[in-house]
Amino acid sequence: MNRASLIFAVLLAVLVPLSLLAGRVWIAPADFGPGNTLLILAELRLPRAVLAITIGAGLGAAGAAMQGYLRNPLADPGLFGIAPMAALGAVASFWFSAAIPPAWAPWSLPLMALAGAGLGMALLALIAGRTSSDAAGGAGGGIALFTLAGLMLASLAGALTALAITLAPNPFALSEIVMWLNGALTDRSWREVAIAAPLTAAGIAVLALAARSLDALTLGEEAARSMGIEPRRLLALLVVGIGLTVGAGVAVAGIIGFVGLVVPHLVRPFTNRLPSSLILPSALAGACLVLAADSVVRVLPLVTELRLGIALSLIGAPFFGWLLLRMRQGRL
Amino acid sequence: MLAADNLALMRGGREVVTGLSAALKPGTITAIVGPNGAGKSSLLLGLAGLLAPASGSVTLDGEILARLHPRVRAQSIGYLPQAPDIAWDVAVEALVALGRLPWRDRGTAAIEAALVALDLEPLRHRPVSQLSGGERARVLLARVLAGEPRWILADEPLAALDLAHQLSLIAHLKACARPENGAAQGVVVVLHDLGLAMNHADRVLVMKDGHLIADGPPNIALAPQVIAQGWGVRARWLGDPGAQALIVGEEPEQADGG
Numbered sequence: 001m002n003r004a005s006l007i008f009a010v011l012l013a014v015l016v017p018l019s020l021l022a023g024r025v026w027i028a029p030a031d032f033g034p035g036n037t038l039l040i041l042a043e044l045r046l047p048r049a050v051l052a053i054t055i056g057a058g059l060g061a062a063g064a065a066m067q068g069y070l071r072n073p074l075a076d077p078g079l080f081g082i083a084p085m086a087a088l089g090a091v092a093s094f095w096f097s098a099a100i101p102p103a104w105a106p107w108s109l110p111l112m113a114l115a116g117a118g119l120g121m122a123l124l125a126l127i128a129g130r131t132s133s134d135a136a137g138g139a140g141g142g143i144a145l146f147t148l149a150g151l152m153l154a155s156l157a158g159a160l161t162a163l164a165i166t167l168a169p170n171p172f173a174l175s176e177i178v179m180w181l182n183g184a185l186t187d188r189s190w191r192e193v194a195i196a197a198p199l200t201a202a203g204i205a206v207l208a209l210a211a212r213s214l215d216a217l218t219l220g221e222e223a224a225r226s227m228g229i230e231p232r233r234l235l236a237l238l239v240v241g242i243g244l245t246v247g248a249g250v251a252v253a254g255i256i257g258f259v260g261l262v263v264p265h266l267v268r269p270f271t272n273r274l275p276s277s278l279i280l281p282s283a284l285a286g287a288c289l290v291l292a293a294d295s296v297v298r299v300l301p302l303v304t305e306l307r308l309g310i311a312l313s314l315i316g317a318p319f320f321g322w323l324l325l326r327m328r329q330g331r332l
Numbered sequence: 333m334l335a336a337d338n339l340a341l342m343r344g345g346r347e348v349v350t351g352l353s354a355a356l357k358p359g360t361i362t363a364i365v366g367p368n369g370a371g372k373s374s375l376l377l378g379l380a381g382l383l384a385p386a387s388g389s390v391t392l393d394g395e396i397l398a399r400l401h402p403r404v405r406a407q408s409i410g411y412l413p414q415a416p417d418i419a420w421d422v423a424v425e426a427l428v429a430l431g432r433l434p435w436r437d438r439g440t441a442a443i444e445a446a447l448v449a450l451d452l453e454p455l456r457h458r459p460v461s462q463l464s465g466g467e468r469a470r471v472l473l474a475r476v477l478a479g480e481p482r483w484i485l486a487d488e489p490l491a492a493l494d495l496a497h498q499l500s501l502i503a504h505l506k507a508c509a510r511p512e513n514g515a516a517q518g519v520v521v522v523l524h525d526l527g528l529a530m531n532h533a534d535r536v537l538v539m540k541d542g543h544l545i546a547d548g549p550p551n552i553a554l555a556p557q558v559i560a561q562g563w564g565v566r567a568r569w570l571g572d573p574g575a576q577a578l579i580v581g582e583e584p585e586q587a588d589g590g
Contacts, residue, residue, distance in 0.1 A: 071419035071420075072419075212433060212436075215430060215433070216430060216433050217419065218418060218419045218420050218422065218427070218430065219413070219416045219418060219419075219430065219472075219475070220413055220416045220417070220419075222377070222382055222411070222413050223411065223412075223413050223416055225382050225402070226380055226382055226406060226409070226410070226411035226413075227406050227430070227431075227433040227434050227479070228401075228402040228403035228404075228405065228406030228407070228433065228434040229402070229433070230402055272422055272423060272426045273420040273421055273422050273426075274420060274422055274426060275420075
């Protein structure tokens, strides 16, 4: 465990109890006891906190891996098109809600979202097989071509999602879809935790396996291959790792942007800047960020709760602009 | 022995190296030269096992390179790409340590040795963005040396350096090929500057259009008639062996050859 991991682990340990106490109903530490307080904690706030940690950790780790893979500090896990594919799957579940037996209803959205993410991963793997064999034959392309393929997938999924929304069967479904797309953690239960946590943990473990290979990419694709890195294996690890973390996140919370982009930048100054040193601390820092943001939106005195996805984009977009300015000054 | 046997390489659907055979020995510096587009960098990639042969083969001590596990190959052959951009602003020491990736160990002793060999100890904590061009070239070579390869294949390692830094990097490469103690490494460099090849290489491979047009000690492989054939210019060498300079000009044929 490096210094950055320690810093963000401590921060997370401080944030968790604070987040449990914060909400519409403030809980003073002295109030711990039987009755409503315990119920609120165990059935509302604890699963929500665990879910925030899970999703933040997944997005943070995915962002660190993605920036390492693309050798670009402005890369985001969304670039692979997996999140839009998962969202497409989720939106499709609103369409089929009438056809799904009631017993299955609570599971249909997350499962369809995971299916969308899985389809996205399969398509990427198909494209990847092509691009990496081209690269070995010296045709070039490689990572750049693959990224463009991911963007293509993202815009296709986005267009299909928009189509599904405009053709929504009824106004109620429409508003439900739009609300859901702006990610949130409101009213989540242990069921969502049971779906997302194991998948996210597996995804982070897969990304950790890719860590040293990502380091090798620091000097470019050819240098990495000369150090024994197999591009196809690295790409497979990355697609699976990002598919699991991002797919699981979208399945239970909708689209939450900018975490994957922003978090590695917060972590980088505390590390040696190689991708391998970023993945675990970025998972911890992502957990801190999402947990803190979700606690804040919960206590804001608004008529309806501010959606977490909107809140993070409101913070993330200006931060992205600031990054661009810093890059122009050559300080990144 | 690193040997190409009737090697053909394809890049972007085009044959860039054709029927090329050459057996390289450790303990020597081999320079690959040729006009632009001759296939020098492709040949180097092929010898490094990074570009699979379209036909023919590359062998390392008799074993077909393409059949070696990538990590085993990487432990034997170090490859230095031409002027790579370094994606992350890491410290010198961390960058050099990347050279241990093929071994999957910490390799502290090898990293230290590489830092010492290239006079980088005072710079070990400096971020790579704050290095001069010469320091950067040394750091990149140190990364290769940290992997303790038996072969060092470098694509134009001297291209962006001034005279003094060129000489110092050549001295480091010579130390690899002819070490005071330890095993001699094989050094293969793609060079643009024929003078550097003439004065410092033990053997020169001259390429044109994917073929070898000359192969031998520099004074033979870089004879004026070879330069005329390869580059289409008249040229002659001036100066003493080890410090010769190429004079290029449109002189009459009979004045050639010195």
